Amino acid sequence: MNITVLGSGNMGGALVKGWAKAVRNKQADFSITCTAKTQNNLDKIKTDYPEVTTMTDNVLATCNADILVVAVKPWLVDEVIKKVEKVIKPTCLVVSVAASVENPKIDVYTMPNIAVEFGEGMSFIKNNESISVETINKVAELYKLLGKVMIVDEKQMNAGNMLAGCGIAYVMRMVRAMMSGGVEMGLYPNVAKEIAMQTMLGAVTVLENTGLHPEQAIDKVTTAGGLTIKGLNELDHAGFNSAVIRCLKAGLK
Ligand SMILES: NC(=O)c1ccc[n+]([C@@H]2O[C@H](COP(=O)([O-])OP(=O)(O)OC[C@H]3O[C@@H](n4cnc5c(N)ncnc54)[C@H](OP(=O)(O)O)[C@@H]3O)[C@@H](O)[C@H]2O)c1
Structure with missing residues (x-):
């Protein structure tokens, strides 16, 4: 062929x-x-x-x-x-x-x-x-x-394109954002990049292997009064969820 x-x-x-x-x-x-x-x-x-x-x-x-x-x-x-x-x-x-x-x-x-x-x-x-x-x-x-x-x-094709075709760029932007935070806290950019990528791979691996909904998996790393919830709430205050939804819908026909 x-x-x-x-x-x-x-x-x-x-x-x-x-x-x-x-x-x-x-x-x-x-x-x-x-x-x-x-x-x-x-x-x-x-x-x-x-x-x-x-x-x-x-x-x-x-x-x-x-x-x-x-x-x-x-x-x-x-x-x-x-x-x-x-x-x-x-x-x-x-x-x-x-x-x-x-x-x-x-x-x-x-x-x-x-x-x-x-x-x-x-x-x-x-x-x-x-x-x-x-x-x-x-x-x-x-x-x-x-x-x-x-x-x-066709409808799913358009949504799929935004999540995966374009979405791969949005995920990379998340890596860059994590790198920026890491560098501000004193990590070298390449070290921050490696940590961000491995953490992303880890998150995907946990979700794949457990079949958990992301919020159930998040509960596993969120201690009452701990550090993780402070960061998660900052993301909410900044409209992270909404920003991602708007980003994905922006390119729909
Ligand atoms: N990039 C993505 O992530 C992505 C994802 C899904 C779908 N797509 C789709 O893939 C298509 C290509 O996008 P791209 O990002 O790969 O564009 P690209 O990087 O600009 O590549 C376009 C290719 O077409 C070649 N080309 C231009 N005129 C040609 C002709 N007359 N005959 C044969 N080849 C010709 C170019 O030649 P030269 O090498 O000489 O410039 C280049 O190799 C688009 O329709 C896009 O919607 C892209």
Whole structure:
């Protein structure tokens, strides 16, 4: 099977690298081709993943594709598809990662996040009544090589995009905020970053392994009259919960 990714920037590049690792780890067996406007990103991919075929010719890259992933900026999707549509094989599945762009040539709409590069992505695949369950599942299997996958309807897709696609940036902002606090208390930035990241990983691990609601887990670390509740109440006074909700809803259509 041949996977071609048109566009090898932040998202396309992360997908290519994630799939290349899956092939190296023998979790999958397919050939990967990727394209870009210029050589810059392609050269970086080629250096680390020489087995990936890279080129700037979208038509040549498309003609043998069994799966064609369109990963260019949303405003370029129609133009790029128009230039390659004549050479798309009838059996080829066209997959989009572009937020809110519809094109009749696209079979399956997906929304990954950049953690797919490291096998910890959170990806959404839009359920589409005009496409078979087998096809949706085929794309889901590809994305499962790169992390978690949910098959969702359009409304959930938008919410999922805000929580995961954009949300990964909001989580990183939380890491930065913890770093700022740590530095003010006398930690070196890199030390504060390491502590913040490990604490975040610890929180996720506790929630995953216990299945607890976050508030139940918070109760476990909150002593009456202790330090934790003082900080939690400061977060409430500052409107943390509300700020996060507003942040997530800000990009909804
Ligand atoms: N970034 C994310 O976290 C994220 C998450 C989910 C979905 N997406 C979606 O992914 C898509 C790409 O976003 P991005 O952040 O990866 O953008 P990006 O970093 O700017 O990458 C865009 C890529 O498209 C290439 N390109 C431009 N014109 C092209 C053409 N005519 N033919 C082939 N390739 C062309 C660029 O080439 P050069 O390398 O030469 O510049 C670059 O490799 C968008 O639709 C976005 O909505 C992004």
